[in-house]
Amino acid sequence: MKRQDYLSWDEYFMGIAHLSARRSKDPNTQVGACIVSEENKILSVGYNGMPTGCNDDDMPWDREGEFLETKYPFVCHAELNAILNRSTGSLKNAKIYVSLFPCNECAKAIIQSGIKEVIYGDDKYADTDNVRASKRMFDMAGVKIRLYKKTDRLVRIEL
Numbered sequence: 001m002k003r004q005d006y007l008s009w010d011e012y013f014m015g016i017a018h019l020s021a022r023r024s025k026d027p028n029t030q031v032g033a034c035i036v037s038e039e040n041k042i043l044s045v046g047y048n049g050m051p052t053g054c055n056d057d058d059m060p061w062d063r064e065g066e067f068l069e070t071k072y073p074f075v076c077h078a079e080l081n082a083i084l085n086r087s088t089g090s091l092k093n094a095k096i097y098v099s100l101f102p103c104n105e106c107a108k109a110i111i112q113s114g115i116k117e118v119i120y121g122d123d124k125y126a127d128t129d130n131v132r133a134s135k136r137m138f139d140m141a142g143v144k145i146r147l148y149k150k151t152d153r154l155v156r157i158e159l
């Protein structure tokens with residue numbers, strides 16, 4: 001008889017999104033994303049971080065202060081990195097698993113890339129206009145959004 005306690009597709013892909021988030025150097029919010037084809041094949045992964053060539057140690061990670069002394073104008077979001085990390089082919093009809101609901105800039109990139117479903121883990125910025133704009137665009141563009149339904153499963157990986 002086959003094993004019964006294998007990971008569901010949702011657990012597997014959201015797990016990969018969370019594992020990817022662990023690569024982030026952001027001291028406040030670590031986000032991971034995993035893009036998957038209609039056939040449940042992994043197309044790309046990403047996490048939030050500074051652009052290639054911008055040294056993590058020389059870039060600001062603050063949230064407040066002079067705009068140019070904060071991380072905000074510089075950091076690449078997990079979803080955008082996942083979209084850009086895709087090596088070949090299209091993302092048409094793909095799904096994106098992301099640990100935090102996409103911002104409006106990533107929502108535009110998600111829509112334009114052809115991704116048709118967003119499965120998100122957390123929505124801690126739901127009360128911001130930024131996320132409201134994302135939801136409006138997803139709705140108009142026919143991109144399905146779905147809150148990941150947490151299971152009680154804990155995965156421990158020895159590294």
Ligand SMILES: Nc1ccn([C@H]2C[C@H](O)[C@@H](COP(=O)(O)O)O2)c(=O)n1
Pocket residue numbers: 026028029030031047048049063071075076077078079100101102103106
């Ligand atoms: N969907 C999202 C939302 C945010 N991020 C990144 C951008 C920053 O590195 C961090 C948010 O920082 P906070 O304002 O919470 O200190 O998360 C992302 O990659 N994807």
Ligand SMILES: [Zn+2]
Pocket residue numbers: 077078079080102103104105106107
């Ligand atoms: Zn974003």
